[in-house]
Amino acid sequence: MGLAKTEIFTDLQNEIAVIAKAFGHPARVAILQHLFKMDTCVCGDLVSEIGLAQPTISQHLKELKLLGLIKGNVEGTSVCYCIDSENWTKMKAIISQFLDQDLSNKNCC
Amino acid sequence: MGLAKTEIFTDLQNEIAVIAKAFGHPARVAILQHLFKMDTCVCGDLVSEIGLAQPTISQHLKELKLLGLIKGNVEGTSVCYCIDSENWTKMKAIISQFLDQDLSNKNCC
DNA sequence: TTTGTTCATTGCAATATTACGATGAATAAA
DNA sequence: TTTATTCATCGTAATATTGCAATGAACAAA
Numbered sequence: 370m371g372l373a374k375t376e377i378f379t380d381l382q383n384e385i386a387v388i389a390k391a392f393g394h395p396a397r398v399a400i401l402q403h404l405f406k407m408d409t410c411v412c413g414d415l416v417s418e419i420g421l422a423q424p425t426i427s428q429h430l431k432e433l434k435l436l437g438l439i440k441g442n443v444e445g446t447s448v449c450y451c452i453d454s455e456n457w458t459k460m461k462a463i464i465s466q467f468l469d470q471d472l473s474n475k476n477c478c
Numbered sequence: 479m480g481l482a483k484t485e486i487f488t489d490l491q492n493e494i495a496v497i498a499k500a501f502g503h504p505a506r507v508a509i510l511q512h513l514f515k516m517d518t519c520v521c522g523d524l525v526s527e528i529g530l531a532q533p534t535i536s537q538h539l540k541e542l543k544l545l546g547l548i549k550g551n552v553e554g555t556s557v558c559y560c561i562d563s564e565n566w567t568k569m570k571a572i573i574s575q576f577l578d579q580d581l582s583n584k585n586c587c
Numbered sequence: 588t589t590t591g592t593t594c595a596t597t598g599c600a601a602t603a604t605t606a607c608g609a610t611g612a613a614t615a616a617a
Numbered sequence: 618t619t620t621a622t623t624c625a626t627c628g629t630a631a632t633a634t635t636g637c638a639a640t641g642a643a644c645a646a647a
Contacts (some may be wrong), residue, residue: 371602371635377529378504385507392498394605395487398576402491405579413623420486422607427625429605446614446623454581461577467507468570470514472563479606480632503635522593534636536595555593555644589647596641603634610627617620 385467388460391436396421396429401452404439410451412444436460494576497569500545505530505538510561513548519560521553545569 375383391397399419404411415430416423430450433439437456442449484492500506508528513520524539525532539559542548546565551558 370600370637371604371633373503373505373635374530375504378508382504382507382511386502386504389498389501389507390503392573392576393495393502394482394499395484395491395495396482396605398491398494398498399487402576402579416624421483421605423624424608424626425606431625443613443624446621448624452581457581464501464577465574467501467511468573470511472561472566479630480604480634482605505635525594530635531637532594533596533638537635540595552594552643555591557594590645591647592645593643594641595643597639599637599639601635603632605632606630608628610625612625613623615620615622617618 381463384463387436388464391433391438394429396425397433400426400429400433401438404450404452410442410449412447412449415450490572493572496545497573500542500547503538505535506542509535509538509542510547513559513561519551519558521556521558524559 373386378386392401396419400415403415403418411418413423413426416426419426421429430439430441434441434450437453438460439450440453442451482495487495501510505528509524512524512527520527522532522535525535528535530538539548539550543550543559546562547569548559549562551560
């Protein structure tokens with residue numbers, strides 16, 4: 370039905386899924402990488418940097434902002450985006466904990 | 479259009495997105511967590527463990543298997559799934575590298 | 588062989604996602 | 618004020634995802 374049955378999963382499982390979903394599109398990965406690469410914040414360079422239309426980039430930025438991974442500040446007519454380092458660190462911890470599960474003698478079958 | 483323009487992104491960006499997408503559903507997160515928790519492999523316990531119908535679980539397992547995150551071995555009428563530790567390590571490295579980007583003085587705006 | 592068990596596959600309905608043109612809001616420059 | 622620039626939002630088309638009932642395939646037990 371296109372909609373996940375979130376109510377049957379734990380908060381952590383849902384949280385991991387929501388964060389991972391944000392990374393689940395190459396455009397959002399590219400946006401985040403670019404924001405990391407630039408020492409200072411970037412604005413609509415993202416549109417020319419990545420080859421997608423402006424509304425499309427704007428939509429991806431909105432999702433990342435909604436999740437809290439990035440922040441956006443208005444500067445005149447342009448908007449400056451940057452990584453929200455505090456939230457990034459939190460999310461990284463959640464994902465890392467999931468990825469770092471013990472792999473000892475897990476090569477069964 | 480519901481379809482990502484993968485051709486305009488780098489291989490790494492697409493790879494990160496594909497892996498993250500696999501983690502982007504709580505059912506798949508739950509499946510992986512369960513496979514990690516069990517010392518030995520699990521089979522269709524996943525269906526009763528997670529509250530989804532058998533075809534739905536089977537479909538999620540298929541995606542995880544296709545990506546290489548898990549392996550499935552037939553044992554009589556049942557199928558035993560487990561983490562593919564080698565591939566898990568590889569994917570973990572790719573995601574970790576993405577998550578570990580430098581955050582120094584990235585609190586602009 | 589027949590029956591039951593386990594799992595995969597198919598087909599479908601409901602919803603989500605992606606992408607973009609058109610448009611609007613806000614500000615800066617002329 | 619007029620015009621240009623930058624970005625967000627709306628509306629919509631195309632496609633993807635999620636979930637399950639129905640069914641099929643493979644095997645084990647009787």
